[in-house]
Every structure is written in C-alpha cells, then in structure tokens.
Amino acid sequence: MVNGKILLVDDNKSILSALEILLQFEYKEVTSISNPNQISSYPDLQSFDIVLLDMNFSAGVNTGNEGLFWLREILKKAPHTSVIMMTAYGAVDLAVRALKEGAADFILKPWNNERLMATVRTAYELRKSKKEIHNLKQKESNLKQVINADKNLMVGQSKALTNVLNLVAKVAKTDVNVLITGENGTGKELIARELHRLSSRKDEVFINVDMGSIAENLFESELFGHTKGSFTDAKEDRAGKFEAAHQGTLFLDEIGNLSLQMQAKLLSSIQNKSVVRVGSNKPINVDIRLICATNCNLEKMVSDGLFREDLLYRINTIHIEVPPLRERDDDILILADFFLKKFAQKYDKPGLKINNLAQEKLMEYPWPGNIRELQHTMERAVILSDGNVLKPSDFLLNTKSNLLLDHQPLTLNEMEQQMIFKALEQHDGNYSAAAEQLGISRQTLYNKLKKKGD
Structure with a gap:
C-alpha cells in the first residue's frame, strides 16, 4: 500500500463509491466530497497528494469551466498537489486548457481501471517530485542564509568609513570586479559582504576563500574542482569554489599570497568565465561576482615581478581602500561599545560600562591590529572584569605601540598627554597620586586634562 492521500471531488455519489473501492486498497487514505464548495474551507487541503476533480457540477453544463475554476482554487491552497481532471465530455481543447491551468492529467468517463490506476500512480510520483524539489529549494535557501549570515555589520559613523560605504553603495549594483585593500583587521571581509548584501545577487551565496591557506598542490582542486580518480584522494567528483559561487559572489581573500603559477591559472578562469575540473578537459561556465582583498x-x-600585471588589471576595476582604525577616531568608542554589549551578553555580564579614563585610554592607543585587536581587547576585558565598570587597568594593551607608528612622530603635547594618561592608569585614576608622580599640582593636572578636552 502506498502511503498517499487522495481526495475525490464529484457530485455523482456512484462515481465516488466506484473510485473509493478501486483506490482504497492501494492508497493509505481516500476521502471524497460531493460538493465542490467544500474545497474552499477544506482543512489541510495541502496534505493531499492527489485530487481527482470532476469538471462539471451543474446539470446540463458540460463546458468544464466549473472544474477549471476549482482547479485554480485547489492550486492556490495546495500548489504542490497533483490534480487529475475527470469528465464525460472529452474535447481536446478542454484537456489542453486543463493542463495549461496546472492539472497533472486528464481522465475520461467511463474510465479503464488499469489506465486510471496508472494515471494516479504517475500523478503520485509527480507529487513526490514536487515535494522533493520544494524541500531541496527550502534547504538551499536556508543554507544560503546560513552562509550569508553576518552578525558583525559595518559599525561606525566616521567620515573615513562613510566615504568607503558611499563608494560601496555605488559599486554594489554592478557586477564589476572589486579589489579591497587595507591593513590586517580593518574589516575587508565585511566590506565584501556589504557589496554582496547590496547587490542583485544578495539572495545567492557568498563564498569566502582564504587564498593564503590553500596549499599550492591543492589550489586547482579547491578552486576549480576535480573528477573522481584524478588523484589519489579524489574518491568522487567535487565542485570547486568557483562552481559553488555560481550566480553569487566569490571573495578571494589575501590574493597577494598567490604564487605566480597559481596567478596564471586564476587569470585564465577569470578571463574565460569558466573552469576546468582537475582530471577533466570539459569547461564549465560560471557566473560570479568577483571580489578580491x-x-x-x-x-x-608587480614592479618587483611578484604579481602579474594583467591579473591586477582584471581584479582591480574598482579599488576600495579600507581605512585603519587610527584614522577613524570617531568610531573607536562606538566600536568599543558595540563589542562591549556583544561580549557582555555572551558571557552573561549585563550592565558593564567603560569609565571615562578607560575611554581615554582606548582613544589614545594607535590600534596597530585595527578592529580585530579592539574586538579581542574588549572580549578579554569583559571576561576578566570583576565589577560593573571597566577601568583603564582592565584593558591590557601593547604599551610599546603607544609610541604610535614610525611615520607619525609624537609632538610635545602628545607626549605630555601620554605621560598624564600613563600616570593616571598606574594609580587607577587617583588624580592626587598621578599629579605627585608627575611633579605637578593636582590643580595643574586638572587644567591640563581640561585643556585636552576631558
């Protein structure tokens, strides 16, 4: 017995009885109704695999319009259900109309039992296929949502970041190749994801590939795929990252780490918009939005002979430079607060705040590791915190970096500010002790802090 549900709709009770007798031994559940008006309010209509529907219900009417009307109503409520139309008036044009409206098949009365059973079995298989396709599409959609999920959206309001995001918004709607540059930890991947999110491909996948982590002997297999038996561990056919990103966005991170040999293979695929799996000679067309970083x-x-000039031209239609955190002063405390809330929730430490001196410490630090370093610093501070207020001593920073960068020499005013801040940090914000260490009065310390904006 097939685990299927069938609904019979016909105003002739003799027809319903005959169909029930014929189908009940092969299908798990057979239900019948004689009034088509019950269809609109029928519970769980979508749970039926098959509906056998008469085409004429009013006496003396044989146009089939009633059946077509109820066919449309059924498919509105149960689009994946297979509907078989039944009529005693078999005209070819009527059958064609029914099939165009979405019917699975057409049966003439009186029917041949074997032919009817074969038609119902075919309709049942069609219903199964529709369900499988629907489930696969649902899984694919869910998978894309998981792959594209990105909780760390772009955070900040500095002019430097705003300029970048304005450029992103202009470029996103196109399919041009984009090169994103910037120091480590500045958020290049987030910019790439923003380009994808604002693009026409936003409902497709975003595939992220760290080019620096791919061994050279696996480069072709990882990016272009391979066929079964093409090398020792190739136990089955496998699609590469280019194929996986088809119709979506492919993000190649750390592209500067590629050897010249791998650059040549990558260039060929970008130019031809196709890939050839390892072990095959058949090109596979791919439609991707390419973003590199x-x-x-x-x-x-290029000038040193370490990167192909033609590849640079291919990936560099639009260049986006992501500013380092030290050039986004207005965003440091905004990001710190963002990470504070995130990790306070994660480690169940609600109500945490950063006091003014700690905020000053965060603002003074040059953040050589950029946003990634700030994120780790905030997480560490939240984990190790004992109270509800984070003080300067809660933030463990690389003090050597307080000398800033070689290309940013300190002024006397900046050196004085750092000395004051360090003294306050060493004495946990005790102004009197800090002033004593610096050899100035408490009032002078207050005046100097007020002068620099505290």
Whole structure:
C-alpha cells in the first residue's frame, strides 16, 4: 500500500463509491466530497497528494469551466498537489486548457481501471517530485542564509568609513570586479559582504576563500574542482569554489599570497568565465561576482615581478581602500561599545560600562591590529572584569605601540598627554597620586586634562 492521500471531488455519489473501492486498497487514505464548495474551507487541503476533480457540477453544463475554476482554487491552497481532471465530455481543447491551468492529467468517463490506476500512480510520483524539489529549494535557501549570515555589520559613523560605504553603495549594483585593500583587521571581509548584501545577487551565496591557506598542490582542486580518480584522494567528483559561487559572489581573500603559477591559472578562469575540473578537459561556465582583498601593495609587487600585471588589471576595476582604525577616531568608542554589549551578553555580564579614563585610554592607543585587536581587547576585558565598570587597568594593551607608528612622530603635547594618561592608569585614576608622580599640582593636572578636552 502506498502511503498517499487522495481526495475525490464529484457530485455523482456512484462515481465516488466506484473510485473509493478501486483506490482504497492501494492508497493509505481516500476521502471524497460531493460538493465542490467544500474545497474552499477544506482543512489541510495541502496534505493531499492527489485530487481527482470532476469538471462539471451543474446539470446540463458540460463546458468544464466549473472544474477549471476549482482547479485554480485547489492550486492556490495546495500548489504542490497533483490534480487529475475527470469528465464525460472529452474535447481536446478542454484537456489542453486543463493542463495549461496546472492539472497533472486528464481522465475520461467511463474510465479503464488499469489506465486510471496508472494515471494516479504517475500523478503520485509527480507529487513526490514536487515535494522533493520544494524541500531541496527550502534547504538551499536556508543554507544560503546560513552562509550569508553576518552578525558583525559595518559599525561606525566616521567620515573615513562613510566615504568607503558611499563608494560601496555605488559599486554594489554592478557586477564589476572589486579589489579591497587595507591593513590586517580593518574589516575587508565585511566590506565584501556589504557589496554582496547590496547587490542583485544578495539572495545567492557568498563564498569566502582564504587564498593564503590553500596549499599550492591543492589550489586547482579547491578552486576549480576535480573528477573522481584524478588523484589519489579524489574518491568522487567535487565542485570547486568557483562552481559553488555560481550566480553569487566569490571573495578571494589575501590574493597577494598567490604564487605566480597559481596567478596564471586564476587569470585564465577569470578571463574565460569558466573552469576546468582537475582530471577533466570539459569547461564549465560560471557566473560570479568577483571580489578580491589583500593587505599587500600589489602595484609594488608587480614592479618587483611578484604579481602579474594583467591579473591586477582584471581584479582591480574598482579599488576600495579600507581605512585603519587610527584614522577613524570617531568610531573607536562606538566600536568599543558595540563589542562591549556583544561580549557582555555572551558571557552573561549585563550592565558593564567603560569609565571615562578607560575611554581615554582606548582613544589614545594607535590600534596597530585595527578592529580585530579592539574586538579581542574588549572580549578579554569583559571576561576578566570583576565589577560593573571597566577601568583603564582592565584593558591590557601593547604599551610599546603607544609610541604610535614610525611615520607619525609624537609632538610635545602628545607626549605630555601620554605621560598624564600613563600616570593616571598606574594609580587607577587617583588624580592626587598621578599629579605627585608627575611633579605637578593636582590643580595643574586638572587644567591640563581640561585643556585636552576631558
């Protein structure tokens, strides 16, 4: 017996009885109704695999319009159900109309039992196929949502970041290749995800590939795929990252780490818009939006013979430079607060705040590791915190970096500010003790802090 549900709709009770007798031994559940008006309010209509529907219900009417009307109503409520139309008036044009409206098949009365059973079995298989396709599409949609999920959206309001996001918004709607550059930890992947989110491909996948982590002997297999038996561990056919990103976005991170040999293979695929799996000679067309990122100076690498100039031109239609955190002063405390809330929730430490001196410490620090370093710093501070207020001593920073960067020499005013801040940090915000260490009065310390905006 097939685990299927069938609904019979016919105003002739003799027809219903005959169909019930014929179908009840092969299908788990057979239900019948004689009034088609019950269809609109029938509970769980979508649970039926098959509906056998008469085409004429009014006496003396044989146009089939009533059946077509109820066919449309059924498919509105149960689009994946297979509907078989039944009529004693078999005209070819009527059958064609029914099939165009979405019917699975057409049966003439009186019917041949074997032919009717074969038609119902075919309709049942069609229903199963529709369900499987629907479930696969649902799983694919869910998978894309998981892959594209990104909780760390772009946070900040500085002019430097706003300029970048304005450029992203202009470029996102196109399919041009984009090169994103910037120091480590500046959020290049987040910019790439923002480009994808604002693009026409937003409902497709975003595939992220760390080019620096791919071994050279696995490069072709990872990016282009392979066929079964093409090398020792190739136990089955496998699609590469290019195929996986078809109709979506492919993000190649750290592209500056590629060897010249791998650059040549990558260039060929980008130019041809196709890939050839390892072990095959059949090209596979791919439709992707390509975004690359690096913290390297690719133009210098080109001049040094370390990066192909033609590849740089291919990936660099639009260039987006992500500013370092030290150039986003207005965003440091905004990001700190964002990470504070995130990790306070994660580690169940509600109500945490950063006091003014700690905020000053965060603002003074040059953040050589950029947003990634700030994120780790905030997480560590939340984990190790004992009270509800984070003080300067709760933030463990690389003090050597307080000398800032070589290309940013300190002024006397900046050196004085750092000395004051360090003294306050060492004495946990005790102004009197800090002033004594600095050899100035408490009032002078207050005046100097007020002068620099505290």
